[in-house]
Amino acid sequence: SQELEQSPQSLIVQEGKNLTINCTSSKTLYGLYWYKQKYGEGLIFLMMLQKGGEEKSHEKITAKLDEKKQQSSLHITASQPSHAGIYLCGADGAGTASKLTFGTGTRLQVTL
């Protein structure tokens, strides 16, 4: 079965600093999703990557999928308190949502 490892597990950054979260898969990624979760709430979809080398951005968040399609990174530029939460990567297994697996998450705190 596919396993996703996220690093770091937790992160504390000062407001305005940049940061990167990584997601590494044990198998080829057919579809990689990034979600954000605030405490006590559900998961909010951020971005989806499917092609090797693909890069997507939304506001100050950029996600990339490497050429070999086994690792993805999420980069936040000039972090703000609103970026705090848990970031999770999820992946389709063999091109079907019924095999979707998730990493254990990265907890981000942004200090003033």
Place this chain on the structure above:
Amino acid sequence: NAGVTQTPKFQVLKTGQSMTLQCAQDMNHEYMSWYRQDPGMGLRLIHYSVGAGITDQGEVPNGYNVSRSTTEDFPLRLLSAAPSQTSVYFCASSYSADGGQPQHFGDGTRLSIL
């Protein structure tokens, strides 16, 4: 714009009791799924459905039943609650079961079994 609605938000049960967690979506999505989220273990798939009348088991199905009589609703039943089922439960839906379709999540049900 409701999306995926889960009820209740919180529930406390005694060991051996049964209950149903409700999930409804108003996006006409074919694919629906249930996950549980536990500390240090991420989200794990319990059961899923690719359409009305069709359900299948995920990674951790034991102790749970599901049915899908309509496109909109996908309830999760705990047959005889056990402390190991204390968790946060999330329902999600997507347009189809094909890969490349982001899933939309509800706000979760926090369940404690005493």
